Amino acid sequence: MPDIIHLLPDNVANQIAAGEVVQRPASAVKELLENAIDAGATQIKLIIKDAGKTLIQINDNGCGMSETDARLSFERHATSKIKNASDLFNIRTMGFRGEALASIAAIAQVELKTKRIDDNIGTNIFIEGSEVISQEACQCSEGTSISVKNLFYNVPARRNFLKSNAVETSHILNEFYRVALPFHNIAFDMYHNNSEMHRLPASSLMQRIINIFGNNYNQRLLAVNAETSICKISGYVGKAEHSKKTKGEQFFFVNNRFIKNAYLNHAVVTAFEELLPENSYPSYFLFIDIDTKEIDINIHPTKTEIKFLDEKSIYAIIKAAAKQSLGKFSIDSIDFDIEKSIDILPLKKGEMVKPPTIKINPDYNPFEKNKKDISFSSSGFINKTNKDNWEKIYPTDENIQLKIDHSEKSREDKNSVDTDKNNIIPEVKRKQFIQVNAAYIITQLKTGIMIVDQQNAHEKILFEHFIAHLNNNNFQIKQQQLFPEVIEFNASDSMLIKEIIHDIKAIGFDIDEFGPSSYVINGIPADLQECNTKQILENLLEQYKITGNVPTDEKNIFIAKALAKSLSIKHGKILQQEEMQNLIDQLFAFPSPDKTADGKNTFYIIPFSEMEKKLH
Ligand code: ADP
Numbered sequence: 362m363p364d365i366i367h368l369l370p371d372n373v374a375n376q377i378a379a380g381e382v383v384q385r386p387a388s389a390v391k392e393l394l395e396n397a398i399d400a401g402a403t404q405i406k407l408i409i410k411d412a413g414k415t416l417i418q419i420n421d422n423g424c425g426m427s428e429t430d431a432r433l434s435f436e437r438h439a440t441s442k443i444k445n446a447s448d449l450f451n452i453r454t455m456g457f458r459g460e461a462l463a464s465i466a467a468i469a470q471v472e473l474k475t476k477r478i479d480d481n482i483g484t485n486i487f488i489e490g491s492e493v494i495s496q497e498a499c500q501c502s503e504g505t506s507i508s509v510k511n512l513f514y515n516v517p518a519r520r521n522f523l524k525s526n527a528v529e530t531s532h533i534l535n536e537f538y539r540v541a542l543p544f545h546n547i548a549f550d551m552y553h554n555n556s557e558m559h560r561l562p563a564s565s566l567m568q569r570i571i572n573i574f575g576n577n578y579n580q581r582l583l584a585v586n587a588e589t590s591i592c593k594i595s596g597y598v599g600k601a602e603h604s605k606k607t608k609g610e611q612f613f614f615v616n617n618r619f620i621k622n623a624y625l626n627h628a629v630v631t632a633f634e635e636l637l638p639e640n641s642y643p644s645y646f647l648f649i650d651i652d653t654k655e656i657d658i659n660i661h662p663t664k665t666e667i668k669f670l671d672e673k674s675i676y677a678i679i680k681a682a683a684k685q686s687l688g689k690f691s692i693d694s695i696d697f698d699i700e701k702s703i704d705i706l707p708l709k710k711g712e713m714v715k716p717p718t719i720k721i722n723p724d725y726n727p728f729e730k731n732k733k734d735i736s737f738s739s740s741g742f743i744n745k746t747n748k749d750n751w752e753k754i755y756p757t758d759e760n761i762q763l764k765i766d767h768s769e770k771s772r773e774d775k776n777s778v779d780t781d782k783n784n785i786i787p788e789v790k791r792k793q794f795i796q797v798n799a800a801y802i803i804t805q806l807k808t809g810i811m812i813v814d815q816q817n818a819h820e821k822i823l824f825e826h827f828i829a830h831l832n833n834n835n836f837q838i839k840q841q842q843l844f845p846e847v848i849e850f851n852a853s854d855s856m857l858i859k860e861i862i863h864d865i866k867a868i869g870f871d872i873d874e875f876g877p878s879s880y881v882i883n884g885i886p887a888d889l890q891e892c893n894t895k896q897i898l899e900n901l902l903e904q905y906k907i908t909g910n911v912p913t914d915e916k917n918i919f920i921a922k923a924l925a926k927s928l929s930i931k932h933g934k935i936l937q938q939e940e941m942q943n944l945i946d947q948l949f950a951f952p953s954p955d956k957t958a959d960g961k962n963t964f965y966i967i968p969f970s971e972m973e974k975k976l977h
C-alpha cells in the first residue's frame with residue numbers, strides 16, 4: 362500500500378490559515394492597520410469600497426520594505442518581528458505570527474507598493490490566490506500602500522456569507538476604532554466609497570475619543586488612573602447616566618492592543634453597582650499597561666484574547682480604579698440625585714423604586730393611553746366581543762356562588778352567608794390581582810392560579826398592535842414635532858440607520874439625513890408620542906445588529922418585535938390594579954395569548970389539582 366500523507370501545497374495551506382485570520386473584510390483591515398503601526402507610520406489612510414468587499418486599501422508612511430522583504434512578506438510564517446520562541450514573551454509589536462499577508466493574499470487579489478526611505482526606487486508586487494503575478498521596480502512614495510481587491514473571490518462560500526454593506530462597514534469601523542483609539546498620536550483618515558468618514562489628526566486620547574464619538578463625550582467621561590506594581594491603568598469610564606443600550610463602546614487595551622475579556626468587563630460593571638440601570642452597558646476606554654512577561658498573547662489567531670498570569674489582581678485593580686473615578690465624580694459634582702438614589706436604600710414600605718437619574722426608560726405609561734382608548738381600540742385591536750377568551754378562564758359569579766353555597770354549613774343563618782358573599786364576591790368580581798416582585802401578576806382562575814409575566818405579556822400586546830398596523834399600512838399617521846429633533850449617532854450606527862431608513866419612514870417617522878452622522882426627526886408616529894425617539898431608534902438598531910440581514914418579507918415582524926421590546930413595561934415597574942386588569946384583558950383578547958413573538962411564555966397556570974396534590 363502506498364503512503365497516503367502528503368504536504369499541502371502552499372496556496373491550500375494559506376487558504377486554511379486565512380479561514381482563521383480573515384473572517385470578513387474587517388479582519389483584513391485590522392491586520393493591515395496593525396502592520397502600518399508596526400512599521401512606525403505617523404499617517405495612515407484607510408480607503409474602502411463596498412464595505413471592503415471590492416477594495417481595502419491602506420497607505421502608510423512607515424519604514425517600507427526592501428525588494429526581497431516585499432516578496433517574503435507574503436510567505437507564511439515570514440515575519441521581521443520575532444526570531445525565536447523566547448521572543449513570544451516580549452512582544453511589543455501588534456503582529457508577530459507572520460501569517461496575515463500570506464492569508465490575505467491567498468483569498469484576494471493584492472497589490473503592494475513599498476519603498477524604504479533610503480532607497481531610490483520602490484517595489485510593486487501583484488499577487489492573486491497566493492500566486493505572484495508580477496514583481497517589478499516602481500516609483501512610489503516612502504512607506505507602503507497595500508490594496509486588497511475582491512476579498513474571498515476564490516472562496517464563494519465565504520463571500521456569500523458576508524452580511525450587508527452596512528453591517529460589514531460597521532465591523533470595519535469598529536476595528537478602525539480599536540486601532541485608532543490607542544494610537545491617538547498617529548493621524549488616521551478613513552474613506553468609504555470616496556466619501557470621508559473620519560479625519561483624525563494626531564491628538565490626545567480625549568480628543569481622539571471626541572473626534573470619533575462626538576463632542577459631548579467631553580462631559581460624559583471620567584478619567585481613570587491607577588498605578589500599581591503589577592500594572593498601570595489609565596483611560597476613561599462613562600458616567601452611569603450615559604450608559605448605552607448596546608455594548609458598542611467598551612474598550613480594553615492591553616499594551617495598546619484591543620482585547621475582549623468578560624472577566625475584566627465584570628470588574629468595571631460591578632464598580633458601577635446600583636448606579637447602572639438594568640440592561641444598560643457603561644462605556645469605557647481602559648488601558649492596561651503591563652510587563653509583557655505577565656501576559657500571553659499567543660493564545661488566539663486574531664490576538665483579541667490574551668492570558669494574564671495574575672488575572673485576579675488585575676480584576677481588583679480595575680474595579681478599585683473605576684470605583685474611585687465614579688465616586689470622585691459624585692462628590693465633586695455634588696450630584697444629589699445620584700447620591701439620593703444610594704441613600705434611600707432600603708426603601709420604606711410601599712415606596713416606589715426610584716429609577717436612577719438616567720434618561721432612558723421615561724415614565725411612559727402605555728396604559729394611560731389605553732384608558733383614553735386612543736389607538737388600540739380604534740385599530741380594532743381590543744376586540745371587546747372577544748370576551749370569550751377571558752370569560753372562559755376567569756371564575757364567574759356562579760362559580761363563586763356555588764362554592765360558597767356548598768361550603769356553607771349553616772344554611773339557616775342567611776345573614777352570615779350574605780356577609781360572606783359581600784366579602785368575597787365583590788372582590789372576585791373586581792378580579793383581584795396581586796403583583797409580586799414588581800414583575801409578575803397573580804390572579805385566580807376557575808381552575809387554578811395564573812401567574813402572568815408583566816413584561817412578556819405587554820411585549821406580546823404591543824407586538825400584535827404594531828404588526829397589525831404595519832401589515833395594514835396604517836402607521837403613517839405622523840405627528841409633526843413642534844421642534845424638529847436632531848439625533849446624532851456614531852459613524853457605524855449611522856450607516857445602519859441609513860440601511861433601514863425606508864422602514865423607519867414606513868412606520869411613521871419623518872426622518873432625514875442631517876449631516877454625516879446625524880438625522881433630523883420632523884415627525885414621529887402618533888402611537889409613539891410619549892416615547893423617547895432616540896431610544897426607540899437605538900433599540901431598532903440594537904435588534905438589527907443582532908439579527909443582521911432581515912429578509913424583506915420579515916421586515917414588519919422585525920420592526921414590530923423591536924418596537925414591542927423597547928416600549929414594553931419592564932420588570933421593576935409597579936402596576937396599579939386597573940393597569941393589571943387592563944393588561945390581562947388585552948392579553949386574552951388575542952387568540953393565542955400564551956407566547957410572545959419570540960416564543961417566550963406570557964403566563965403560567967398552577968392548577969388547583971396540582972396544589973392539592975402537593976399540599977395533601
Ligand atoms: P506579522 O505582522 O505578524 O509579522 P504579516 O504577514 O502581517 O506578519 O507581515 C509580514 C511582514 O511584512 C512583517 O513582519 C513586516 O516585516 C512586513 N510588513 C507588512 N506590512 C508592512 C508595512 N505596512 N510596512 C512595512 N513592513 C510591512
Ligand code: MG
Nearest residue numbers: 392396456461
Ligand atoms: Mg501583521
